[in-house]
Amino acid sequence: MCGICGAVATDGELNPAIRAAIGPMTATLRHRGPDGQHSFDDVAAALGHARLAIIDRAGGDQPIPNEDRSLWIVFNGEIYNHHALRADLSARGHSFRTASDTEVIVHAYEQYGAGCVDRLEGMFAFAIYDVRRRELFVARDRLGKKPLFWAILDGALHFASEIKAIAASPAWDGAIDASALESYLSLGYVVAPDTIYRHVRKLEPGHWLRAAGGRVEIRKYWDIEEFDTVGLSDDVLDRQLESAIGKAVRERLESEVPLGAFLSGGIDSGLVVSFMADTLGDRLQTVSVGFSDAAHNELASAALTARAYRTRHESAVLEPRLDEVLDPIVRAFDEPFADASAIPTYYLSAMARRHVTVALSGDGGDESFGGYDFRYGPHAVEARVRPMVHGAGLQAATGWLGRRWPRSARLPRPLRLGTVLENLAGDAAAAYYADLCFLKPASARALLGLEGDVRDTALYESVTAPYRRCPSTDPVQRAEYADLKVYLPNDVLVKVDRMTMQHGLEVRCPLLDRRVVELAFRIPARRKFSLDTSKMPLRRLARRRLPAPLLSMPKHGFTAPIGRWIASAHAAQFCDDVFGAGSAVGGLMDVGAVRRLFDEHKAGARNHSYALWAIWMLERWHKLQSQPHPAAPAPILVHA
Numbered sequence: 001m002c003g004i005c006g007a008v009a010t011d012g013e014l015n016p017a018i019r020a021a022i023g024p025m026t027a028t029l030r031h032r033g034p035d036g037q038h039s040f041d042d043v044a045a046a047l048g049h050a051r052l053a054i055i056d057r058a059g060g061d062q063p064i065p066n067e068d069r070s071l072w073i074v075f076n077g078e079i080y081n082h083h084a085l086r087a088d089l090s091a092r093g094h095s096f097r098t099a100s101d102t103e104v105i106v107h108a109y110e111q112y113g114a115g116c117v118d119r120l121e122g123m124f125a126f127a128i129y130d131v132r133r134r135e136l137f138v139a140r141d142r143l144g145k146k147p148l149f150w151a152i153l154d155g156a157l158h159f160a161s162e163i164k165a166i167a168a169s170p171a172w173d174g175a176i177d178a179s180a181l182e183s184y185l186s187l188g189y190v191v192a193p194d195t196i197y198r199h200v201r202k203l204e205p206g207h208w209l210r211a212a213g214g215r216v217e218i219r220k221y222w223d224i225e226e227f228d229t230v231g232l233s234d235d236v237l238d239r240q241l242e243s244a245i246g247k248a249v250r251e252r253l254e255s256e257v258p259l260g261a262f263l264s265g266g267i268d269s270g271l272v273v274s275f276m277a278d279t280l281g282d283r284l285q286t287v288s289v290g291f292s293d294a295a296h297n298e299l300a301s302a303a304l305t306a307r308a309y310r311t312r313h314e315s316a317v318l319e320p321r322l323d324e325v326l327d328p329i330v331r332a333f334d335e336p337f338a339d340a341s342a343i344p345t346y347y348l349s350a351m352a353r354r355h356v357t358v359a360l361s362g363d364g365g366d367e368s369f370g371g372y373d374f375r376y377g378p379h380a381v382e383a384r385v386r387p388m389v390h391g392a393g394l395q396a397a398t399g400w401l402g403r404r405w406p407r408s409a410r411l412p413r414p415l416r417l418g419t420v421l422e423n424l425a426g427d428a429a430a431a432y433y434a435d436l437c438f439l440k441p442a443s444a445r446a447l448l449g450l451e452g453d454v455r456d457t458a459l460y461e462s463v464t465a466p467y468r469r470c471p472s473t474d475p476v477q478r479a480e481y482a483d484l485k486v487y488l489p490n491d492v493l494v495k496v497d498r499m500t501m502q503h504g505l506e507v508r509c510p511l512l513d514r515r516v517v518e519l520a521f522r523i524p525a526r527r528k529f530s531l532d533t534s535k536m537p538l539r540r541l542a543r544r545r546l547p548a549p550l551l552s553m554p555k556h557g558f559t560a561p562i563g564r565w566i567a568s569a570h571a572a573q574f575c576d577d578v579f580g581a582g583s584a585v586g587g588l589m590d591v592g593a594v595r596r597l598f599d600e601h602k603a604g605a606r607n608h609s610y611a612l613w614a615i616w617m618l619e620r621w622h623k624l625q626s627q628p629h630p631a632a633p634a635p636i637l638v639h640a
Contacts, residue, residue, distance in 0.1 A: 002029075002032055002033040002049060002050055002051050002052050002062070002074075002075070002076045002077075002161075003026075003029025003030075003031075003032030003033050003049070003050040003076060003160075003161040003162065003165070003501075004029075004047075004048070004049055004050075004074040004075065004076050004125065004126070004127060004159070004160065004161050005022070005025045005026055005028075005029060005047075005048045005049075005074075005158075005159065005160035005161065005165040005166070006022070006025075006045065006046055006047040006048055006074060006127055006129070006136075006158070006159055006160075007019070007021075007022070007025075007045070007046055007156040007157065007158045007159075007169060007171075008044060008045040008046075008129060008134070008136040008156060008157050008211065009044045009045065009134070009155060009156050010152060010155055010156060010157055010211065010214050010216075011155070011213060011214040012044070012155075013043045013044055014041075014043065014044050014045060014046060014156055015154055015155065015156060015170075015171070017170045017171075018046070018154065018156050018158075018169055018170060018171055019041050019046045021046075021168060021169050021170055022039045022041060022046035022047070022048045023039065023048070024168045025048055025160065025165045025166070025168040025169060026038075026039060026048030026049065026050055026165070027168075028162070028164045028165045028167075028168050029048075029050040029160070029161060029162060029164075029165055030050055031501060031502055031503075031504060032050050032052065032076070032161060032162070032501045032504070033049065033050025033051040033052045033504075034050075034052065034504045035051045035052055035053040035057075036050075036051045036053070036061060037049065037050045037051070038051070038061055038062060038063065039063065040063040040065075040072045040129075042131060044134045045129045045131075045134070045136070047063045047072060047074045047127065047129060048074065048165075049061075049062040049063055049074040049075075052357070052504055052506060053256075053257075054078070054255055054256060054257055054357065054358060054506060055078070055082075055099070055100055055101055055254070055255070055256060057256050057257075060098055060099070060100035060102060060103075062074050062075060062102055064098065064100070064102050064103050064106060065106070066106050066107060066110050067094070067095055069131070070130065070131050070132050071106050071109065071110055071128055071129070071130055071131070072106075072128070072129045072131070073102060073103075073105060073106040073109075073126055073127065073128045073129075074126065074127050075101075075102040075105055075124065075125075075126040076124065076125045076126065076146050076161050077122055077123040077124035077125060077126070077141065077145070077146045078101065078122050078123055078124075078252075078506070078508065079101040079104060079105065079120050079121065079122040079124065080121050080122045080251035080252060080254070081119075081120070081121040081122070081251070082101035082104045082122075085104045085108055085119060085120075086104050089104065089107045089108060089111060092111060094107040094110070094111065101122075102126075105120065105124075105126055105128075106128060108120070109128050109137065114137065114139075114208055114210070114219075114221070117139045117208060117221050117222075118221060118222070120141075121251070121513075121514060121515075122141065123141045123145035123146050123508070123509075124139070124140070124141045124146055125138075125139070125140045125141065125146035125147060125148040125161060125203075126138070126139060127159055133212060134212060134213075135210065135211070135212035136157060136159075136209075136210070136211045136212070137208065137209070137210050138150065138159055138203060138208065138209040138210075138211075139203075139207070139208040139209070139221075140203045140204070140205055140206070140207060140208070141205065141206075142205060142206045142222045142514055143205050143206070143364075143484070143488065143489060143493070143512050143514075143517065144192075144204070144205030144206075144488070144489030144490075144493050145493055145497070145509060145512065146161070146497065147161055147162065147202070147494070147497055148160075148161065148202070148203040149161075149162070149163050149166060149195065149200055149201065149202055149203070150200070150201055150203060150209065151166055151197075151199045151200040151201065152199070152216070153166075153169060153171035153172065153173060153199060154170075154171035156169075156171060157211045157216065158171070162334055162498075163195065163197065163200055163334035163335065164334050166200060167334075173197075173198075173199050174197060174625070175197065175198040175199065176196060176197065176198065177194065177195070177196060177197060177198040179194075179458075179459075180194050180195065180196045180335075181196075181448055181588065181618075182444060182445065182448060182450065182457070182459055183459050184196070184335075184336045184338070184614065184618065185438070185439060185444045185447065185448065185589075185611075185614055185615075185618070186437045186438060186439055186441055186444040186459070187436060187437055187438060187463070187490075187491075188337070188338035188339055188438045188491065188610070188614055189336075189337055189338065189339070189490045189491050189494065190335055190336070190490075191459065191462055191463060191486060191490055192204050192205075192489065192490055195335055196335035196336060197335070203218070204220075204489075205485075205489045206220055206221060206222040206223060207219065207220050207221065208221055222514075224481060224484070224517070224518060224521045225518075226518065226521065226522050227470070227471055227472040227477060227481075227521055227522065228472050228474065228477065228522070228523075228524040228525070229522045230519075230522045230523045230524065230527075234527075234537075234540065237523065237527075237537065238537065238540050238541060240519065241516075241519060241537050241538075241541060242541055244513070244515055244516045244519055245271065245272075245275060245510060245511065245513075245516055245541075246275050246278070247513075247515075248510035248511070248513035248515070248516055249272060249275035249276055249279075249360065249510045250275070250279060251513075252360055252508040252510055253276065253279055253280070255357070255358045257356070257357035257358060258285070258355060258356040258357055258358070259280075259285075259356055259357070259358040259359070259360075260284065260285030260286060260287065260352060260355055260356035260358070260359050260360075261273050261276055261284065261285070261286050261287075261311075261359055261360045261361070262286075262287060262288075262348060262352065262359055262360070262361040262362070262507070263286040263287065263288050263302045263305060263306060263311070263313070264288065264298050264301075264302055264362065264558055265288075265298025265299070265300070265301025265302045265304075265550070265553060265555075266298070266301070266362065266365075266555060267362075267365075267535070267538055267539060267542040267546060267550065267551070268362030268363075268364075268365035268366070268371075268511060268535075268538065269302075269305075269361060269362030270305040270362070270542065270545075270546045270550060271362070271538065271541060271542060271545060271546065272360050272361070272362050272510055272511070273286060273305055273306075273309055273311065273360075274305070274309060274545040274546060275510070276360060277309040277310075277311065281310075282309075282310040282311070282312070283312075284309065284311045284312065285311065285312045285313075285314075285352075285355045285356055286302075286305075286306050286311040286312070286313045286314075287313070287314050287315070287348060287351045287352045287355070287359075288302040288303075288306075288313070288314075288315040288316075288348070289315065289316050289317075289318050289344050289347050289348045289351065290315070290316075290317055290318065290344075291317065291318050291319075291344070291560065291561055292317055292318075292319065293561055293564070296559055296560060296561050297317070298553075299315050299317070300553075301550055301553050302315065303315065304546075304547045304549060304550050305546060305547060305550065307547075308546070308547045312355075314351060314355070316347070316351060318343075318344060318347055320343055320347065322565065322570055322573065323573065325343065325346060325347075326620055327620070327624060328346075328502065329342055329343065329346055329499070329502075330617060330620045330621050330624055331624050332498045332499065332501075332502050333494070333498055333621075334625075335621065336614075336617055336618045336621040336622075337494065337495070337617065337621075338438060338610070338613055338614035338617045338618075339491050339492075339495050340559065340560040340562045340613055341495060341558045341559050341560060342495045342498070342499055343560045344558060344559075344560055345495055345496065345499040345500070345558070346499045346502065348499075349499050349500045349502065349503045349505050349507075350503050352503075352505055353503040353504060353505045356505075357504070357505065357506060358505075358506045358507075358508065359500070359505060359506070359507050359508070360507070360508050360509070360510060361496065361507050361508070361509055362509075362511060363492060363493070363496060363507075363509045363511065363512060364488070364509050364511035364512035364516075364517070365511045365535060365538055366483075366535070367480055367483045367484045367487070367488045367492075368480065368484065368511070368516070368517050368520035368521065369520055369528050369529075369534075369535040369536075369537060369538050370476060370480060370525060370528040370529030370534050370535055370536075371534050371535050372479075372483065372534075373529070373534040374412070374413050375413065375435045375436075375479065376476045376479055376480075376529055376534070377413075377414065377531050378413050378414045378420065378423075378435070379428075379431060379432065379435060379475055379476065379479055380475055380476050380529075380531065381414070381531070382420065382423050382424055382428075382431055383428055383475035385424060386423075386424050386427075386428065386431075389424045389425070395424075395425045395426075396425070398421050398422075398424050398425040399421070399422055399425030399426070401421050402417075402418050402419070402420070402421030402422035402423075402424075402425060403418070403422060403442075404418075405417050405418030405421060406418065413435070419434065419435075422434065423435075428467070428475055428478070429464040429467045429468050430455065430464070432464065432467050432478075432479055432482055433454075433460060433463050433464050433467075436463065436482075436483075436486070436487065438610040438611060438614055439610065439611040439614065441454040441460075442454065443611075446590070446593065447589040447590055447593055447594070448588070448589050449589070449590065463482075463486055464482070466481055466482040466484075466485035466486060467479065467481070467482040470482065472525070474524065474525040474526070476525040476528075476529050477521070477524070477525035480521070480525070481521065484517070496509075520537075523537060539551065562609045562610075562612075562613045563601070563607060563609035566598075566601060566602075566609060566612050566613065566616070567601055567602045567604070568602075571602060574598070574612070574616055575598070577616060577619050577620060577623075578594065578598075578615060578616060578619050579591065579594075579595065583619060584618070584619055584622035584623070585615060585618070585619050588618070588622075589615075594612075594615055597611055597612055597615075598612060
């Protein structure tokens with residue numbers, strides 16, 4: 001894994017000050033690539049690369065050119081089929097000077113143009129600069145495992161793995177996009193392609209960008225195309241799934257550095273570890289973390305799998321000092337981010353990095369195989385009842401009653417009658433949106449002083465568009481697809497990338513292999529999810545490969561006890577930050593309403609933990625974003 005950055009003139013020559021800034025820009029990414037930083041520049045472009053050396057450690061420094069040095073690439077990720085691609089390209093007359101997967105990409109682009117992305121299996125964000133055409137080609141992997149930001153500033157298209165690298169350009173314009181605050185406060189993140197900054201965009205997963213002659217073209221190159229087509233028996237399906245996951249795991253074991261796994265108490269990471277052990281045996285290093293309270297601790301479950309496969313297992317119970325870790329974590333994201341599981345992920349990554357440079361994880365099983373039962377179950381039931389409510393003309397009355405029904409976030413989702421009634425009054429896409437939100441959409445808009453219906457906003461359109469365009473008629477399959485397009489790349493994979501890269505650790509996700517995901521969506525939702533069982537195909541596989549007691553243990557999720565922290569242990573710190581002198585919250589939202597949320601939460605009357613955490617992280621981010629990043633050691637820059 002690595003960090004990439006660069007700037008290419010949209011027309012003519014690159015501003016010399018921007019070209020000279022490629023060193024400082026690359027230096028901001030040193031945590032992503034501690035093994036060396038290098039650059040390429042000419043009159044119209046500058047590319048920078050910070051390397052975490054994993055494949056061809058001796059010869060794989062970047063940027064890398066093609067044979068005649070007319071194409072230059074910087075690349076972040078891993079290509080798992082690079083050996084087969086190399087053989088194909090060699091047969092077509094291409095010659096290679098390294099054994100790296102990076103060089104395979106630049107030759108694939110030379111051979112196939114933009115179509116090269118269709119041939120890549122893996123995780124990637126890369127940029128290729130064509131010296132002769134003065135053209136930039138940028139692409140991001142299908143599911144968004146690797147990040148890519150871009151901005152046009154002072155006549156140059158800037159790009160980077162993280163926003164902080166773009167911010168190191170002398171052309172930086174840090175104007176905040178106020179409309180992005182609604183996305184953040186509602187969902188806990190800013191939905192792509194937007195960012196918190198007005199001039200910075202995210203390249204969306206499964207898309208490429210081409211820039212030349214003052215024009216920027218963006219196209220989607222991949223999507224799920226088949227839904228609900230598998231008619232195989234469970235036995236045949238299970239064999240296909242086992243083969244696909246096994247192959248995905250084996251492909252991700254190539255490494256010239258130590259390799260291990262994140263192990264939670266769930267079946268997803270347990271299955272990944274079981275397949276890894278088939279190859280690595282008792283040489284496999286695994287790591288787990290949890291908190292002292294039982295609701296946030298799966299260490300006993302993880303230990304069962306570790307013992308079953310005789311892994312070299314390390315675990316830890318966390319009692320984080322938030323005053324020490326919040327700033328590094330908040331700063332890592334470059335924009336407000338409210339998923340508190342970033343905290344255990346940060347510690348887990350630090351623990352893993354003491355032993356390995358590459359770790360496999362179980363991320364992705366929930367989105368493809370129906371794992372979010374707390375959302376999918378109510379969504380499925382409401383989809384059955386909604387036609388009766390609408391057929392009887394009761395939408396208005398049901399919605400009115402739902403909006404006035406007493407709220408309790410402490411109740412399980414199916415028992416929150418106000419939410420159920422509101423969801424029944426609207427359509428299925430609106431119900432999906434409401435369930436995805438950290439904070440009730442109307443409440444988020446009220447805090448920000450916004451008027452009007454959320455359904456009239458661009459945010460609502462972007463979040464619900466995947467749900468509405470999914471060709472499956474099953475509401476659970478549509479919710480899974482929308483999660484794959486919205487929640488997974490904007491929350492889960494952002495968290496995993498930033499927290500692992502803070503420690504120079506590469507994480508690979510076999511359950512997000514393109515072929516595994518496509519197979520999962522060919523399976524009808526009714527064969528993946530029922531009201532009493534989630535992830536049915538993975539559970540059948542787990543019954544054959546994992547310790548039996550693991551299957552009956554409750555799922556806790558990889559979360560942090562933020563409700564307890566805000567109500568007691570860190571209440572004073574929260575108040576100092578959010579209500580103290582100079583608070584940004586006072587200029588962004590209704591402070592009185594925030595105070596009422598806090599008082600209700602602290603008294604135990606209502607559980608506002610997610611909303612308050614999001615507000616707190618927004619305040620911490622706002623304070624930090626105006627401060628310079630801690631200085632990094634000067635990189636070694638080699639100008640080609």
